Amino acid sequence: MSTDLSADPLAILARARDEVTPALREAVARLDDTTRTISGYHLGWTDAAGVPTPGGARGKAVRPALALLSALAAGHDARAGLPGAVAVELVHNFSLVHDDLMDGDTERRHRATAWTVWGSANAILTGDALLALATEVLLESRSPHAGAAASLLAATTRDLIRGQALDLAFERRPAVSLAECREMAAGKTGALLATSAAIGALLTGGPGDLVDALAEFGAELGLAFQLIDDLLGIWGDPATTGKPVWSDLRSRKKTLPVTYAASRRDGTGRAVARWLRGTEALDEAGLRRVADLIEAAGGRAWAAEEASRRLAAAEHALDRVPIPGAPRADLLELARFIVTRTA
Amino acid sequence: MSTDLSADPLAILARARDEVTPALREAVARLDDTTRTISGYHLGWTDAAGVPTPGGARGKAVRPALALLSALAAGHDARAGLPGAVAVELVHNFSLVHDDLMDGDTERRHRATAWTVWGSANAILTGDALLALATEVLLESRSPHAGAAASLLAATTRDLIRGQALDLAFERRPAVSLAECREMAAGKTGALLATSAAIGALLTGGPGDLVDALAEFGAELGLAFQLIDDLLGIWGDPATTGKPVWSDLRSRKKTLPVTYAASRRDGTGRAVARWLRGTEALDEAGLRRVADLIEAAGGRAWAAEEASRRLAAAEHALDRVPIPGAPRADLLELARFIVTRTA
Numbered sequence: 001m002s003t004d005l006s007a008d009p010l011a012i013l014a015r016a017r018d019e020v021t022p023a024l025r026e027a028v029a030r031l032d033d034t035t036r037t038i039s040g041y042h043l044g045w046t047d048a049a050g051v052p053t054p055g056g057a058r059g060k061a062v063r064p065a066l067a068l069l070s071a072l073a074a075g076h077d078a079r080a081g082l083p084g085a086v087a088v089e090l091v092h093n094f095s096l097v098h099d100d101l102m103d104g105d106t107e108r109r110h111r112a113t114a115w116t117v118w119g120s121a122n123a124i125l126t127g128d129a130l131l132a133l134a135t136e137v138l139l140e141s142r143s144p145h146a147g148a149a150a151s152l153l154a155a156t157t158r159d160l161i162r163g164q165a166l167d168l169a170f171e172r173r174p175a176v177s178l179a180e181c182r183e184m185a186a187g188k189t190g191a192l193l194a195t196s197a198a199i200g201a202l203l204t205g206g207p208g209d210l211v212d213a214l215a216e217f218g219a220e221l222g223l224a225f226q227l228i229d230d231l232l233g234i235w236g237d238p239a240t241t242g243k244p245v246w247s248d249l250r251s252r253k254k255t256l257p258v259t260y261a262a263s264r265r266d267g268t269g270r271a272v273a274r275w276l277r278g279t280e281a282l283d284e285a286g287l288r289r290v291a292d293l294i295e296a297a298g299g300r301a302w303a304a305e306e307a308s309r310r311l312a313a314a315e316h317a318l319d320r321v322p323i324p325g326a327p328r329a330d331l332l333e334l335a336r337f338i339v340t341r342t343a
Numbered sequence: 344m345s346t347d348l349s350a351d352p353l354a355i356l357a358r359a360r361d362e363v364t365p366a367l368r369e370a371v372a373r374l375d376d377t378t379r380t381i382s383g384y385h386l387g388w389t390d391a392a393g394v395p396t397p398g399g400a401r402g403k404a405v406r407p408a409l410a411l412l413s414a415l416a417a418g419h420d421a422r423a424g425l426p427g428a429v430a431v432e433l434v435h436n437f438s439l440v441h442d443d444l445m446d447g448d449t450e451r452r453h454r455a456t457a458w459t460v461w462g463s464a465n466a467i468l469t470g471d472a473l474l475a476l477a478t479e480v481l482l483e484s485r486s487p488h489a490g491a492a493a494s495l496l497a498a499t500t501r502d503l504i505r506g507q508a509l510d511l512a513f514e515r516r517p518a519v520s521l522a523e524c525r526e527m528a529a530g531k532t533g534a535l536l537a538t539s540a541a542i543g544a545l546l547t548g549g550p551g552d553l554v555d556a557l558a559e560f561g562a563e564l565g566l567a568f569q570l571i572d573d574l575l576g577i578w579g580d581p582a583t584t585g586k587p588v589w590s591d592l593r594s595r596k597k598t599l600p601v602t603y604a605a606s607r608r609d610g611t612g613r614a615v616a617r618w619l620r621g622t623e624a625l626d627e628a629g630l631r632r633v634a635d636l637i638e639a640a641g642g643r644a645w646a647a648e649e650a651s652r653r654l655a656a657a658e659h660a661l662d663r664v665p666i667p668g669a670p671r672a673d674l675l676e677l678a679r680f681i682v683t684r685t686a
Contacts, residue, residue: 032505034512098471102464121445121511124467125504128441131471132500135478139494147490151482157475161468162375168464169377 007329009337016065017058019078020085027086027137035129038122042097042114059109062225063088063196065334070200070214072327081200083141087153088196090134095160095192098127102168103251109242131157143203152202156195163187170254174277181259182223189229190222197221197331209321216317217331224310224339227303230255232342234291235300240343246287252276256306261299268297311339350672352680359408359428360401362421366429370480378472381465385440385457402452405568406431406539408677413543413557415670424543426484430496431539433477438503438535441470445511446594452585474500486546495545499538506530513597517620524602525566532572533565540564540674556664560674563657567682570650573598575685577634578643583686589630595619599649604642611640654682 028039040046044058064085071081099105100113101123107113115123138150166184170176176184197218201211232241233248233255248255254276262273271293282290294300314335318328371382383389387401407428414424442448443456444466450456458466481493509527513519519527540561544554575584576591576598591598597619605616614636625633637643657678661671 030501032501032508034508035504094471098467102467120463122508124441124445124470125508125511127467127471128437128474129501129504131474132497132504136494136497136501139490139497147482147493150490150493151479154475154479154482158373158375158472158479161378161472161475165375165377165465165468168468 007326007333009333012069012330012334013061013065013337016068016085017061019068019082020061020064020089023082023086023137024089027090027133030136031129031133034118034122035126038097038114038118038126039093039130041117042093042126044109044111048112048117059089059092061089062334062338063092063192066193066196066218066331067200069327069331069334070197070202071204072200073214073323073331074201074204074206074210075324076200076204078200080143080204083138083143083146084149084196084199084203087134087138087149088192088199090130090137091153091157091160092192094127094130094134094157095164097123097130099164101127102164105247107242107244141203143205145203145205149199149202152195152199156191159187159191161187163189163191171251173254175262175273176254176259178256178259178263181254181256185223185226185256186219189226190219193222193225194218210323213317213321217314217335220310220314220317221335221338224307224314224335227256227307227310228339228341230257231300231303231307234258234294236342242343246284246291249287249290250282252278257299257303258294260302260306261294261297264297266297268293272297272299307339311335350676352676355412355673355677356404356408359411360404362411362425363404363407363428363432366425366480367432370429370433370476373479374472374476377461377465378469381440381457381461381469382436382473384460385436385469387452387454391455391460402432402435404432405677405681406435406535409536409539409561409674410543412670412674412677413540413545414547415543416557416666416674417544417547417549417553418667419543419547419549421543423486423547426481426486426489427492427539427542427546430477430481430492431535431542433473433480434496434500434503435535437470437473437477437500438507440466440473442507444470445507448590450585450587454585484546486548488546488548492542492545495538495542499534502530502534504530506532506534514594516597518605518616519597519602521599521602521606524597524599528566528569528599529562532569533562536565536568537561553664553666556660559660560657560678563653563660564678564681567650567653567657567678570599570646570653571682571684573600574643574646574650577601577637579685585686589627589634592630592633593625595621600642600646601637603645603649604637604640607640609640611636615640615642650682654678 028036031039037050041048045052047053067085067088068078068081072078097114100108101115101120105113106116114126134153135150138153139146163184167188194215198211198215201214233243238245261269262276275290315332318331371379374382380393384391388395390396410428410431411421411424415421440457443451444458444463448456449459457469477496478493481496482489506527510531537558541554541558544557576586577600581588604612605619618633658675661674
């Protein structure tokens, strides 16, 4: 991916996945039988019986792609960012395995989640193993900056946990402010995207202002990413997103568009806030009416506009630092793709 | 603890706890509200309402004591081992919080376990936070060997997880061999004690053969520690150990003395194996008869003798390297204490 200027986002992601998968497999191979098997399933490499699934349901590889482009942005080969790419993908998957269990989610990427197949205890253990493995892989890199990168990743994990703790706490509260909801999203999504975008430059000894600009790019992109995720969770096509239909509304998840809508002081806003405080289970038609209500209160339009503003802020962050043309184009293309994606 | 030669094990542990607690509190203070509160409770600093408990139920601080003595053994000040001491205590407590949940244990140190007070999701998150914090603290140490120490700790966490995965797998099996049970104990207990004993010397740039000898000392000590733990779980006084009476036998836990007894080919051994394969719930009298049966099959005596052999091997490991008199005496005293303790 070091010389290409075509900047097709799907090709960027596919190349990143091709680069990172062998290293990721090598890392996961070190784990004990149990957590290795479950990791292989969760990562889409095998089915629940352990049989390889060559065309299996993989993640989008957004974080590894950012980490590899980050090394290129610092003027180095993409491979110099590889330990960072593997590490951020491991931390991301640690959080998915644990979050699915904590949130009681039974499906991801059209498949049963790890805890539903192997039980809670084994899912806890698998997440733990992926988290420890991320540190191990990163510290094995030959970069003299590996310690700084691992330190950043550990602090990022703390931010991730802070975001998930807020998310869990929100479930027990009748209402949350938009500021609180943003803080949660900054922790749950922004922090790891920021670190993904910075880690390649950090590992290759890139200048501080470049590392900072890439981190800011990633943080803004993370908020845009979450806004789009929230929009797709309500108005997306379940066949494409891989999430059960209406699941976010069914669980009254306090996502960004919902929180925005509920914060409006007009009649529709108050109606959204009332539904959010309620407890009654709604059928499909009822959930569709709630979606319409959130849209009428401006939640859908605001979230789309806010995602565009975040994308602009992300692009702006890159303006102030020198970055070679090809990785700059790829970073921008990836950012635009994230905001226009439908899955 | 740098000049004392009195070598009273309880004093060694108390001094280690005094050294490590302020640094541990400083680290935990960085966490978000939820995981900080739960960590403070789990570590015995507060009650479930968040009220400080100055004389609260603390851990024995065996691992921090080993880490501080490890720095002294390399000829440095105990404080040079402090980031290592904090990190191993954090990893130990990460594993306790998650293991209590995975094992369904409701009591630890005479108190309700974290997951029973705050629920599974928050307990998962708290363990995650403690694990990430361990890496962070270690990498902040000014030692040029911090990266190597963090790398070792991450690999140790993988061993710990391997041990717990085996333990969980054993629950679903009618029998396990003594070799498998040793492997499990080496992972669950030996690995982190080995790293605790080595990490201070590693952080201070001690010679490789010293680091290796200390790690071997810790690994042997870990097996002795587990054997004594298993003995106390069956024949210890619940008022002292803080564990519910007969809990290990009630859950048919495949501990070392039980596995040894069940591996005997005589009548009592076969009776133990039969009980282990069974599923019927036993009352107190029945559990007492099982304990007597395990003792009659030689499980109790073998475990005590094996603990002594492991202690001797631990002592022997230290013989081959030069270590200043005071920390050598303290390490040996601590090792003997671990094998003769009653709680």
